[in-house]
Amino acid sequence: MGENPVGGARVLNIPNLLSFGRLMLVPVFAVLIVVGQNGWAIAVLMISGFTDYLDGNLARRWGQTTRLGQMLDPIADRLYILTTLLGLAYREVIPWWLVLLLIARDAVLVCSLLLMTPDERRPLEVSFLGKAATACLLYAFPLLLLGDFDGGVADVAQPVGWAFAWWGTSLYWWSALLYLRQASAVLARRERLRTRPSGKAAG
Structure with missing residues (x-):
């Protein structure tokens, strides 16, 4: 019998843990960008971008797509975008x-x-x-x-x-x-x- 991965109960899988990790790095990124630590801020953004690609790729490949993951991924993206926008505007870069x-x-x-x-x-x-x-x-x-x-x-x-x-x-x-x-x-x-x-x- 086929299984619906989106409705599956295994929410604590690797793709979702990667999404949680991205969310946990948001406040770290916010502090780095405000205090002017550009190098570390860029490193956090690169890690975020890589894990964004990786969690979606792994979820599809391993059949571990969940509703939680579908919510976490755009939330993390929006938080990074908002944090970066506010930080860059505060720094008068944009x-x-x-x-x-x-x-x-x-x-x-x-x-x-x-x-x-x-x-x-x-x-x-x-x-x-x-x-x-x-x-x-x-x-x-x-x-x-x-x-x-x-x-x-x-x-x-x-x-x-x-x-x-x-x-x-x-x-x-x-x-x-x-x-x-x-x-x-x-x-x-x-x-x-x-x-x-x-x-x-x-x-």
Whole structure:
């Protein structure tokens, strides 16, 4: 008999432990970036990016995908993005309006989720664009931190980091618009079902 890995009970598997480890490094990363320890902050970001790839890859390969893992992974991504944005803006590496632009995207999605029931949210798919946007942003941040140094490496890292940042921001909003289109279709279907007559009209 086939087994549904998403609904499985083994939540303490290696992929989920990697996700927990990423979450535990968030406050460490926040302190490093605020106090200006760029080298260590970049190292933590690189570890986070590698474990992000590794936990998803292992979960699919070993059939250990769980609902907990599906929740932990995006939560860790969002926390790293938010922490990095606030830290870089505090350090005046990026402008505050870019922070607001990215936070506004997540706020829009949260508001759309609040309008739906849990059963209505479940079928909504996480788009490839959203994952690509997150990957671009997670590539951008270490490069922007490197760009805050002096020297030839910084001169190269800064424009490349900004290129990833703009690509990531654009894809981030594009994926949000696709998600909102799915959400609006769900809400429209709910409204049609609510207003549909319960019985057949007489001929």
